[in-house]
Amino acid sequence: MPKAAIFDLDGTLIDSVDLHALAWHEAMVKFGHDVSFAQVRSQIGKGGDKLIPVFLSEAEQKDHGEEMEAWRGNRFKSAYLPLVRPFSAVPDLLRRIRHAGIRLAVASSAKKDELATYLDIAGIANLAEVTTCSDDVQQSKPAPDIFETALGKLGITGSDAVAIGDTPYDAIAARKAGITTIGVLAGGFTEDELRRAGCAEIYPGPAALFACFENSLLAMSRTA
Known part of the structure; x- marks a missing residue:
C-alpha cells in the first residue's frame, strides 16, 4: 500500500519541456557549441550537472560551464517562463x-x-x-x-x-x-x-x- x-x-x-530545451539550445549555440534542439531535448529531465557534461568536455565545463548555465537560467526566466x-x-x-x-x-x-x-x-x-x-x-x-x-x-x-x-x-x-x-x-x-x-x-x-x-x-x- x-x-x-x-x-x-x-x-x-x-x-x-520544449521551452527548457529552447533555452538550453540557445545557450549552447551562444557559447559556441553545435548542439541541436533535438539533441538537447533528449536530455531534458536531467539537471544542469548531468546535462552539460553530455555536450561539453571537462575543459569546456571549467572554462564556461557555470556561465552558460547561468545564461540559460536567465534566458528561460525572461523569455519562456511566462509561456509555461x-x-x-x-x-x-x-x-x-x-x-x-x-x-x-x-x-x-x-x-x-x-x-x-x-x-x-x-x-x-x-x-x-x-x-x-x-x-x-x-x-x-x-x-x-x-x-x-x-x-x-x-x-x-x-x-x-x-x-x-x-x-x-x-x-x-x-x-x-x-x-x-x-x-x-x-x-x-x-x-x-x-x-x-x-x-x-x-x-x-x-x-x-x-x-x-x-x-x-x-x-x-x-x-x-
Missing part, C-alpha cells in the same frame, strides 16, 4: 490522490528559485506536502538523490511510494531509490522509452491518470 505519490514537475504537471502552462486536471488529480489518503511530494530537477513559481503555475502550491529540487542534493536525476531526499522528508522507504514522471531519467532515478514509477507521455518521450527505463504503467498525461485513477497502480496497490 503506497503511502505517498512523488511527482516530477516539468513535463509531468506543467508543459515546459499547467497540463489539464493537475489540481484535480492531486486532490484525488490526497482524498485516497496518499501523501504528496514533488521531486524536481528545477532550481529552488524556479520551483515555487512552477507550483503556483500548476495550481498545487497548497497540495504538495514535501518538495525537493536540484539545490537540495549533490546530483540531479537520473541519480536517485532527489527521490531519496523526498523519501527522507516523508519519513518512508521507497517501497512505500510511487513516483510519477515523464522521462526515462525519472524512472531510472526512482528505481535506484526503490520506487515504482508511473510514466506519462506529456513530456514527449515515447512509451517504449519509458517502459525500457522501468515504468510500470503509462498514461497520456495527468488528466488520463485522473480519469483512470480507480484502475491505476495507485488505487490498485492500495486494494491489493
